[in-house]
Amino acid sequence: MIEKALSDADVELVTTLHGEEKVSFVVLMQPRGKQDELLRALDDVALGHLDKAVHEHDETEHPTLASESLEHSLRHLREAGAEAVGELVEEHPLDKLRAVVEATGADEVLVLTSPHFVEEFFHRDWASRARHKVGVPVLKLFASDS
Numbered sequence: 311m312i313e314k315a316l317s318d319a320d321v322e323l324v325t326t327l328h329g330e331e332k333v334s335f336v337v338l339m340q341p342r343g344k345q346d347e348l349l350r351a352l353d354d355v356a357l358g359h360l361d362k363a364v365h366e367h368d369e370t371e372h373p374t375l376a377s378e379s380l381e382h383s384l385r386h387l388r389e390a391g392a393e394a395v396g397e398l399v400e401e402h403p404l405d406k407l408r409a410v411v412e413a414t415g416a417d418e419v420l421v422l423t424s425p426h427f428v429e430e431f432f433h434r435d436w437a438s439r440a441r442h443k444v445g446v447p448v449l450k451l452f453a454s455d456s
Contacts, residue, residue: 311337311338311339311340311403311407311419311420311421311422311423311436311440312337312338312339312340312383312422312423312453313339313340313341313423313424313453314341314379314424314453315378315379315380315382315383316382316383316386316387316422316453317453317454317455318386318454319454320422320451320453320454321383321386321387321390322390323451323454324387324420324422324451325387325390325391325392327420327449333392333393334392334393334394335387335392335393335394335395335396336394336395336396336410336414336416337380337383337384337387337394337395337396337397338396338397338399338403338406338407338410339376339379339380339383339396339397339398339399340398340399340400340403340436341376341379341398376398377398380396380397380398383396384396403436404436404439404440404443404444405443407419407440407443407444408443408444408445411444411445411446412445416446417446417447418446418447418448418449419440419444419446419447419448419449420448420449420451421435421436421437421440421448421449421450421451422451422452422453423435423436423437423450423452423453424452424453424455425452435450436450437449437450
């Protein structure tokens with residue numbers, strides 16, 4: 311599960327987690343929406359990024375941009391030698407994640423997001439919530455800022 315396009319560093323991280331073992335990915339992209347603006351602003355303040363907190367509303371991801379970000383991520387995963395398919399998830403992302411895990415027989419779930427200190431403190435972040443829902447190990451990774 312991701313919330314923004316994977317950087318080159320992110321792709322290298324997830325494709326090398328299991329050494330030379332062949333891996334495949336089902337990428338679910340759940341872009342952060344307007345409902346999360348306050349939490350993102352608090353995270354930016356906690357990280358000392360006051361300039362981002364002030365301009366957070368300028369960066370709202372549009373559906374077209376989210377689709378392009380997903381396609382960019384899938385293309386880079388494939389170029390790195392992994393099989394990759396994916397889709398945008400607008401509603402009920404944890405239900406969709408559980409359905410994908412069940413349908414594919416996934417061995418584990420990777421949640422790759424920016425740090426969200428407020429949500430993590432209260433265990434409301436995607437990884438914490440997924441651990442109670444999917445029935446396989448959930449690995450939480452922080453996305454690269456590059």
